[in-house]
Every structure is written in structure tokens, then in C-alpha cells.
Amino acid sequence: MTQIFSLDGKVALVTGASRGLGRAMALALARCGATVVVNGRNMDGIAATRDAILAAGGKASALAFDTTDATAAAAAIDRIEADHGHLDILVNNAGYGNGRTASETSDAQWDEIVGVDLNACFRLARLASVGMIRRGWGRIINISSINAHIAREANTSYCAAKAGLEGMTRALAVEWGPKGITVNAIAPGYMMTPDNMDTPLRADPAKRDWFAQRTALRRWGQADELDGAVVFLAGDASAYCTGHVLIVDGGMSVKI
Numbered sequence: 605m606t607q608i609f610s611l612d613g614k615v616a617l618v619t620g621a622s623r624g625l626g627r628a629m630a631l632a633l634a635r636c637g638a639t640v641v642v643n644g645r646n647m648d649g650i651a652a653t654r655d656a657i658l659a660a661g662g663k664a665s666a667l668a669f670d671t672t673d674a675t676a677a678a679a680a681i682d683r684i685e686a687d688h689g690h691l692d693i694l695v696n697n698a699g700y701g702n703g704r705t706a707s708e709t710s711d712a713q714w715d716e717i718v719g720v721d722l723n724a725c726f727r728l729a730r731l732a733s734v735g736m737i738r739r740g741w742g743r744i745i746n747i748s749s750i751n752a753h754i755a756r757e758a759n760t761s762y763c764a765a766k767a768g769l770e771g772m773t774r775a776l777a778v779e780w781g782p783k784g785i786t787v788n789a790i791a792p793g794y795m796m797t798p799d800n801m802d803t804p805l806r807a808d809p810a811k812r813d814w815f816a817q818r819t820a821l822r823r824w825g826q827a828d829e830l831d832g833a834v835v836f837l838a839g840d841a842s843a844y845c846t847g848h849v850l851i852v853d854g855g856m857s858v859k860i
């Protein structure tokens with residue numbers, strides 16, 4: 605039974621894995637046997653994640669590049685294929701919001717958020733799909749947000765980009781299903797990651813508690829509480845699941 609969760613022999617790229625959810629998912633995939641290429645823009649953070657995987661007996665390398673840089677993204681996929689022979693699993697995790705209302709969002713600010721949360725994910729998926737299609741097997745996992753489903757008052761570009769990411773997930777699933785690639789998304793709720801766009805929310809006890817009470821489980825998620833979802837979607841356990849958005853939000857989206 606545990607064999608269907610094994611990722612032995614697979615190579616995974618996790619973008620934005622120097623901290624937070626990306627780091628936790630990289631560690632989880634490595635624990636299940638995958639060789640994990642750890643990405644972020646800065647070498648220091650990703651080297652720490654790589655070293656944590658290696659210290660736990662896993663297999664990992666670190667590859668710094670900005671996912672929004674088309675030239676760097678293409679070079680990174682080529683490098684992974686050359687170094688490891690194949691790239692089987694892409695986790696499009698790098699992303700953030702700016703907490704701005706529509707009225708205070710400039711065109712440039714809109715473009716930045718759509719650029720990192722949607723455009724870069726599309727480009728990496730397209731680049732990674734080339735080898736996956738050639739080999740007839742692949743897993744693409746896009747990290748969306750509960751904000752694709754229920755909006756916050758101030759995060760317009762983020763809500764829109766993540767909703768676009770989920771639409772893209774369905775479209776790519778339909779296009780690449782016949783090629784042996786599944787494309788799914790995970791939509792996390794409010795997670796206790798150490799230092800991200802929600803740090804100011806969590807610093808305010810009243811707001812922190814308000815978000816906790818909005819969930820069925822009455823708490824924020826922990827950074828490692830996407831581990832089961834990503835391992836499921838990365839391997840044979842999810843072989844007949846594609847175009848799906850797995851909401852991991854402690855029940856926020858089902859509670860009035």
C-alpha cells in the first residue's frame with residue numbers, strides 16, 4: 605500500500621522552496637524518495653533547504669533562478685534535464701500577493717503579481733512538459749490559494765492570478781492528459797509560515813483569531829500540512845486524478 609506513495613526514482617522541481625510551504629513540500633517529497641531540485645531567488649535560503657534534505661538522508665540540489673525570468677527558467681529546465689536525466693514533477697509554488705485594494709493597484713503592481721503567480725507558472729509548466737511528454741509521464745502541481753475561491757478585501761491581483769492558475773490547471777490537464785501528464789492544484793487556506801505576505805495579519809491577535817474562527821477546525825494551518833496533499837498528487841496514488849483543485853483550508857471555504 606505505501607508503494608503508491610513512493611517517489612523513488614522521480615526528480616521534482618519545487619519553486620520557492622527556501623522557506624514556508626515550498627520548503628516543507630520539498631522535504632516531504634524527498635522523504636518519499638524523490639530527488640528534489642530546490643529553487644528560490646537567493647542561494648542562501650535554498651542551500652539551507654537542500655542541506656536539510658541531505659542531512660535527513662534524502663537527495664537534493666539547489667538551483668537559484670527567478671521564475672519570472674523567461675531565459676533563466678528555460679536554462680533551469682535544461683540544466684535539470686542535463687544533470688538528472690529527467691524532470692518528472694513540477695511544483696509551481698513560488699508566489700505572493702501585495703495586499704492592495706483594486707483602487708490602489710497600479711498597472712505595474714498588477715503585472716508583477718500576475719507575472720509571478722500565473723505567467724511564470726504557465727511558462728515553467730510548458731517548459732517542463734516537453735520532457736514529460738517525451739517520456740509519457742509527468743506531474744504538475746500548482747499552488748493556488750483559497751483566495752481563488754473566496755476573496756479578501758485587499759489582494760485583488762492575487763485573487764485574480766490564483767483563479768487564473770486554477771483555470772490553467774484544468775486547461776493543461778485536458779491538453780496533456782493524453783500524454784500521460786496529470787495537472788492538479790492545491791489551494792491552501794491560512795497557513796502559519798514564518799515570514800510571508802500574511803505576517804502582518806498574524807501579528808495582530810484580533811485578526812489572527814478572526815481567521816482561525818473562520819475555519820471549521822478553528823485554527824491556522826501549519827506549514828507542513830500540505831505534505832500529504834503534495835505527496836498524493838506527485839505520485840501513483842493520484843494516477844486517475846487530474847484537473848482537480850485540492851482545497852486544504854481547515855474547512856474555511858465550507859463554513860458560514
Ligand SMILES: NC(=O)c1ccc[n+]([C@@H]2O[C@H](COP(=O)([O-])OP(=O)(O)OC[C@H]3O[C@@H](n4cnc5c(N)ncnc54)[C@H](OP(=O)(O)O)[C@@H]3O)[C@@H](O)[C@H]2O)c1
Pocket residue numbers: 619620621622623624625626643644645646649669670671672697698699700701720747748749750791792793794795796797798799800801802
Ligand atoms: N502561507 C499561506 O498561508 C498561503 C496560503 C495560500 C496560498 N499560499 C501560496 O503558497 C505559496 C508559498 O507561500 P509561502 O507563504 O510559503 O511563501 P513565502 O514564505 O513568502 O515563500 C515564498 C518562496 O518563494 C520564493 N520566491 C518568491 N518569488 C520568487 C520568484 N520570482 N522566483 C523564485 N522564487 C521566488 C521565496 O524565496 P526568495 O525570496 O529567496 O526568492 C520563498 O522561497 C505561494 O504561491 C502562496 O501564494 C500561501
